[in-house]
Amino acid sequence: MAEVVLDLEDLAGRYDAQVLREYLLQRQDAVNTGVVQELEIWQAQQWPEAHDLKPSSFRLLRTLFALNFFAYWATVVGCTYMYYFRILEDGTGALPPLYVGLLSVFVLGTQGTLEFATAACLAQPAQVAGAPSLGFRGWDGMAWLAGASARTTVLLDAMCLPLMRSASGLLFFLSSGTFIFAIGLFVFVVQLRLLAGLFCKHDRFSYDKPDLFLKGRDVHGMLDGTPIAARPPARRDEDQLELLSGDHSPPVNAIKAANCAHFSDLSLLHAVISRIYIPLSCQGTQEFIVSATSFSRCFCEDVVQ
Secondary structure: OOOOOOOHHHHHHHOOHHHHHHHHHHHHHHHHHHHHHHHHHHHHHHOOOOOOOOHHHHHHHHHHHHHHHHHHHHHHHHHHHHHHHHHHHHOOOOOOOHHHHHHHHHHHHHHHHHHHHHHHHHOHHHHHOOOHHHOOOHHHHHHHHHHHHHHHHHHHHHHOHHHHHHHOHHHHHHHHHHHHHHHHHHHHHHHHHHHHHHOOOOOOOEOOEHHHOOOOOOOOOOOOOOOOOOOOOOOOOHHHHHHHOOOOOOOHHHHHHHHHHHHOOOHHHHHHHHHHHOOHHHHHHHHHHHHHHHHHHHHHHHHHO
16 A cells, blocks of 8 residues: 655645644554554564463462471471470480371472472573573572471471470570460461452452551552543554553462462472563562562571570
8 A cells, every 4th residue: 555645735725723633633642553553463473471470370370289287297296296296205306206207298299399399480481481590490400409408497496396395495486485475476477368268359468568467468559449530642653552561450360370489488489480480570579578578588597595
């Protein structure tokens, strides 16, 4: 189709100036809309799995987190309880039974294996989209070891309580109270609350939103609140057009899964989800959560020990 060249002087002589101005603005808006659509199509082709998890992937992660939570804490309680009976029989010098060690190794090893397998499955879209840099990295191995070490430390701290019970009543009272406050409140309760939020569609609780611990839904937030309508400007600059194609709502499922993975000490899984499925606009919040919880967890672990 041949390009139509407008004679502005001829149009100005035949039409009113206001009508001509509105006509030209409408044509400019149509051109801008076409540019925006082309940018959105290009972005979708570059990264088809934009900023959110597939529903099937989110359901898989939700099931994994639930099994991980109940299996891990059941192991912590069971191993501590069995070690307590061994101390009652043989005294404070008794070592944990062999089956306690085998059970701990089995549960922790299964957790690490499932974490690695799930992270590999979630990293596949990055490989398919031609972005291998978003897949596994060298530091992901360190994250995997750090998460396994954190889970092992909590288990060992719990198994020290029977020794405190046999040694001194006052020492057991202080150590158990500190453990309940540091681990029970800031680890167990937060994990359970985040896990419950995965099964509630409108739940928005996270570490940076403690006011939503009981109510869950943020009626004044951007997602659950009443949107304020505004008429877009008639003319847009080129810089604004570039921002329009990247204007997405926050990926709720990905953020909830990343928070739950972090508080469950599944550091490898958290790193993969944050790198691939969470946009740059939400990365600052994730970094704040990681920094704050790392400081609080290190402080709590030191106090317990």
